[in-house]
């Protein structure tokens with residue numbers, strides 16, 4: 001499939017996990033992609049993977065922190081300049097921190113909200129003029145099953161993702177007449193940098209019986225970044241033209 005041959009795309013979190021998988025998928029479908037991540041080494045890994053796929057000539061990368069207003073403003077402007085416009089923004093960058101809520105420091109709370117929610121807002125605000133100019137802009141934001149189904153010890157994370165859902169819905173309504181679609185994806189357990197480090201973040205006395213509905217009912221264990229990237233490719237392409245103002249759960253049926 002070549003659904004992105006005439007699409008210019010920015011993807012955050014492109015240096016690891018689902019963001020990286022999405023970069024590779026949209027490149028493979030012909031898109032021109034600018035990948036953003038705070039981790040410059042991760043972006044170089046993505047570049048190497050794209051080179052192995054023979055798609056690196058359509059990939060540019062830019063290290064930046066999406067929670068930094070100045071870096072986002074300058075980085076997004078430069079990326080759009082280089083791409084010559086913008087049709088698709090995928091806001092995949094995010095972090096998870098876990099703690100008993102009564103022990104969660106304000107610093108940790110602010111860090112999670114600052115990256116997952118405020119970072120998504122800053123990227124969106126910077127990209128919106130170009131997305132609207134294209135007349136067929138698409139924003140794919142990253143929610144999580146934690147937004148709708150309680151996950152213990154992840155209050156800041158779940159709250160940030162609930163905020164992303166509300167932000168996405170607002171964008172979809174507010175800019176619908178300018179051809180913009182805004183959708184969220186809500187992955188369940190997907191192998192990635194986040195899920196590799198989650199067990200080490202949970203409180204040592206975590207009560208595992210509180211983690212209900214964690215098991216997918218299809219597949220073998222956790223999903224892969226490619227499982228999510230394929231859905232994003234559908235949503236961001238013309239195949240998703242009748243989908244906006246909603247969140248798509250991708251969890252192997254774990255929360256069904």
Ligand SMILES: NC(=O)c1ccc[n+]([C@@H]2O[C@H](COP(=O)([O-])OP(=O)(O)OC[C@H]3O[C@@H](n4cnc5c(N)ncnc54)[C@H](O)[C@@H]3O)[C@@H](O)[C@H]2O)c1
Nearest residue numbers: 013016017018038065066093094142144189190192193194
């Ligand atoms: N993996 C899962 O099970 C799962 C489930 C639900 C939602 N998600 C969401 O998927 C998205 C992708 O995460 P992932 O699971 O692939 O994890 P990941 O850790 O592999 O990838 C996240 C990427 O975001 C980057 N990042 C973090 N903070 C940043 C910042 N301030 N500026 C720029 N880049 C930053 C990281 O460097 C990393 O490369 C996240 O929004 C996450 O919340 C993941």
